[in-house]
Amino acid sequence: MTEQGVGRVLVIGAGLGGLTLAHALVRAGLDVHVYEADDGSGERFQGHRIGLAEPGLAALRASLPQRLHELVEATSGGLTGPGLLFDEQLTELSRDLDGPQEGSRAVDRQVLRRILRGGLGDRVTHGKRLRGFAEGADGTVTARFADGTEATGAVLVGADGGNSVVRRHLVPEVGLVDSDLCGVMGRTTITDRFLRLVPGRGTMVKGPGITLMLGRMQFDREPSAAAAELVPGLDMPYRDSYVRWVLLVPPEHPAATDPGSAREDARELVLELIEGWHPDLRDLVRSADMSGVGRSKIYDRPMPPWPVGRVTLLGDAAHLTLASGGNGANTAMQDAVRLSARLAEAHRGERDLLSALGAYQGDMLERGNAAVRFGKEALKRFVPPRPQETR
Template sequence: MTVGRVLVVGAGLGGLTLAHGLVRAGVDVRVYEADDGPGERSQGYRIGLAPPAMEVLRASLPPRLHRLVEVTSGSLTGPGLLFDEQLTVLSRDLEGPPAEARAVDRQVLRRILLGDLGDRVAYAKRLAGLTQDAEGTVTARFADGTRATGQVLVGADGGNSVVRRNLAPEVGLVDSDLCGAMGRTPVTDRFLRLVPGRGTMVKGPGITLMLGRMQFGREPSEAAAEIAPGLDMPYRDSYVRWVLLVPPEHPAATDPGRARDDARELVLDLIDGWHPDLRDLVRSADMSAVGRSKVYDRPMPSWPVGRVTLLGDAAHLTLASGGNGANTAMQDAARLCASLAEVDRGERELISVLGAYQDDLLERGNAAVEFGKQALKRFVPDTAASQ
């Protein structure tokens, strides 16, 4: 007995990793994405992928796409620096990702993950509802009036997951009372000196600025043209990513707004008097990639086991301070893929497998949520300690 068709709602990193793994395992899969196309909105900044996540990509992706991940990724070796606001070195041993981890750009990685899936991915499919019937199928209903039917549905639709609201409508986001302002600035020698290694933290009075370098091993569009001809990959400059957590008492913490220039000016106002290199870093940002948003997380309780399950942020939304959201989602994808492949080979029974997957997902995912909360204390001690 095969597992049948798997419907994946959400074309983020976790959902696309799952789709590739299922294709490789010979399982029928379709992905439904709410966005109108792959480039409709920004998909984040630099992230660090630990060795287990890199191994998931190696096992899931076609060789040429995995090679593209490798050659475009950047190093996370070197010191982790802690500065004060005038760039006085306070420590050269700041905790960070393991040396074997790799820096990847989230948007570039998503473009790579979309490669070779072709018409298995459908866009402008905003989930309106879903039903499970007694015959062993799940039907997804989309806002455009279309439907899709399969034997399993996986909610990989992010922190505001519609699938999660159907499974556990009582579970909401947990507000951290913080707002993050963020951006990326094209690299120069001057700005790279601020981040010579795996990451830099700048501690000012009541404010923390986090810096990370995304220095591509090869420029992504050039590498894609050689390694994966036909893959849609826009040109991307290497950059320094910066993130500032707005203090809870600041008006922007509760009213984050949307204006990109407002976000940059907010950061410049908060770091007034800081070292000129830091102010110029923010001032020189790529304005297409500046923004701010509220910071949430959410642990997840169990839900009734059936043919609908969750993956990644849809199940366990973690604070960015933990740096483990994408890594955890990829582990979810690998474990769910392996389990569904066993069902497809007739080795295990579907509902039993999904129940075991849920237990594992919640144990690992909720631990990742807690790790993010504890890590937040490095950035905002008083706020994190009170949660």
């Protein structure tokens, strides 16, 4: 047995992983505070519909208060029905594409983030961009922010995404791995016409050298109405159900190395690349909600072990996965509940803190790096092999 009690846990980043960790720690009786670089006035472009399989769903069940978990369930959507493969003229090629695990649910990333954030109150502070940190001889770690303020705790967790400031300071030799791809993503409000493109768990459209992926985000209940009933006072804007579409820009296209920023340019790029495709597909892209269109380079990164200390990582900050694996959020949320469990053991005096953090790191790296490998393998379904890869 060791001395009981773990001091405050500092979480850097209010994404899905960091917020799930905060809920899990609160539930375990630990002190936690989350610091987020965004000012809280808007929503980051981070994608739309994601599929939560059992690891992610189990993490939410284990972490959230009942009323918030009920709201997650109410605002999720089904992931059942056929996985369709079409050519660019919507000729059906298959109805048996691999899809989500049985029991998976579709959630909107921003809706889920609002639910998680709304349940933490003043445990989250916005406008705190991390500049660096230092471990003290007294067994503390201090985070230093760009606005000149500091925060001190017993543990600091980097949950600040693929471009993690925590990781860059903790393991500076580990960088992003460029996939040589650029992705364009958008969402288009569901109509009967567009819903026919995605009647089941997902649709893949294969054109000459290009793949367009479609996913349906059909809320069981409209999120603002569900929130008003189940969690009065939670800030939740009105949301239409939508079709999420993603196109991977071919590596040889100039846009693959120049991600750009203008939403209109991103949409026009997709329309250029699917010139001559079926009108329903072109109109789907043309009718996009422009606030939800984005274009970005695609990276991943496995993670080697690092010396165990009072600073650790979770989710994309540690093991950045390609979206083709569909497991980034699930893995991050699983990291969160595993880390919470180890910290709770230390808090109860069942093991010392560094032993708990070491056990978490070993488990997290094994699962996380497996998720990175899975994403690389899954990418082959969407991107034709390059000439050098066929030798």
